[in-house]
Amino acid sequence: MLSCKEATHLVSEGLDRSLTLPEKIQLEMHLAMCKGCRNLKSQMSFLRQACKSYLAQEKGQTDSTRSR
Amino acid sequence: MSAAEGFVVDDEMLAGVRRDMLKFASLQLRDETLAEDVVQDALVAALKNGRQFAGRSALKTWIFAILKNKIVDQIREKCRTTNVSAISPEEASLDEAFERLFKENAHWTPEARPRDWGNPEESLREKRFWIVFDACLKHLPENTARVFMMREFLEFDTNEVCQELSITASNCHVILHRARNGLRRCLEKNWFMEGVQTC
Numbered sequence: 252m253l254s255c256k257e258a259t260h261l262v263s264e265g266l267d268r269s270l271t272l273p274e275k276i277q278l279e280m281h282l283a284m285c286k287g288c289r290n291l292k293s294q295m296s297f298l299r300q301a302c303k304s305y306l307a308q309e310k311g312q313t314d315s316t317r318s319r
Numbered sequence: 320m321s322a323a324e325g326f327v328v329d330d331e332m333l334a335g336v337r338r339d340m341l342k343f344a345s346l347q348l349r350d351e352t353l354a355e356d357v358v359q360d361a362l363v364a365a366l367k368n369g370r371q372f373a374g375r376s377a378l379k380t381w382i383f384a385i386l387k388n389k390i391v392d393q394i395r396e397k398c399r400t401t402n403v404s405a406i407s408p409e410e411a412s413l414d415e416a417f418e419r420l421f422k423e424n425a426h427w428t429p430e431a432r433p434r435d436w437g438n439p440e441e442s443l444r445e446k447r448f449w450i451v452f453d454a455c456l457k458h459l460p461e462n463t464a465r466v467f468m469m470r471e472f473l474e475f476d477t478n479e480v481c482q483e484l485s486i487t488a489s490n491c492h493v494i495l496h497r498a499r500n501g502l503r504r505c506l507e508k509n510w511f512m513e514g515v516q517t518c
Contacts, residue, residue, distance in 0.1 A: 254421075254424065256426075257425065260492070263499050263500075264492050264496070266499075267470070267476075267492060267495060286435075288427075290433035290435050290436070291433040293435075293436065293439075294436060294439075295499050297440075298471075298503060298506075299471060300443070301439075301443060303471075304443050305449075305452075305472065306339075306379075306383060
């Protein structure tokens with residue numbers, strides 16, 4: 252059984268490489284039972300989304316100051 | 320320095336783009352002078368051939384593509400003289416803080432269990448969120464931040480990051496894991512749970 256600490260590594264690596272089938276199964280089983288690690292997974296996905304929005308928000312900000 | 324017809328690159332607009340470029344470059348290079356140089360180079364290169372742009376955002380996309388290349392060149396240069404996988408005291412203390420989140424059986428302590436951030440996407444529209452986000456990025460140790468930004472901002476895949484920085488894949492995963500944990504804990508503390516009574 253995967254520990255939470257191990258789960259954090261798999262969640263992070265899942266953003267950088269394809270997990271193997273056994274890894275996926277282990278992680279899914281853990282996530283099904285662990286709310287904390289489910290939250291961690293959403294948080295890490297959100298970080299990626301935030302980084303992708305980074306440049307867009309700068310543009311939005313300058314545009315809105317300009318139109319004022 | 321303007322497109323032939325329609326959309327014109329004016330000074331005010333350029334100043335805005337330049338400001339964004341500087342912020343982006345200094346965040347990644349952590350060196351204001353170097354950032355200035357890189358931004359200047361990128362601007363000159365981008366505007367040299369008087370290309371036509373469909374609008375402000377097309378111009379910005381083009382300029383930032385060039386800027387990203389210039390930043391990568393600098394990072395490559397820097398990595399010839401530094402060992403990216405070396406653990407600085409800041410990195411070591413971030414790792415210790417991470418270890419303290421777990422009980423002996425490697426499950427979360429009750430206080431450290433990651434919280435539900437609700438609909439974090441809503442924060443992306445808030446200017447204050449980005450101030451916190453920037454501060455949290457700056458707070459990451461230098462090499463950790465560099466690897467993370469190459470992956471997430473310059474959008475290299477992990478293999479490319481490893482190659483560019485001459486580190487192993489497993490090292491790369493360790494560093495990215497450290498960065499993501501540092502960043503999510505900083506955001507949790509300073510944004511998502513800010514003002515929430517924890518006791």
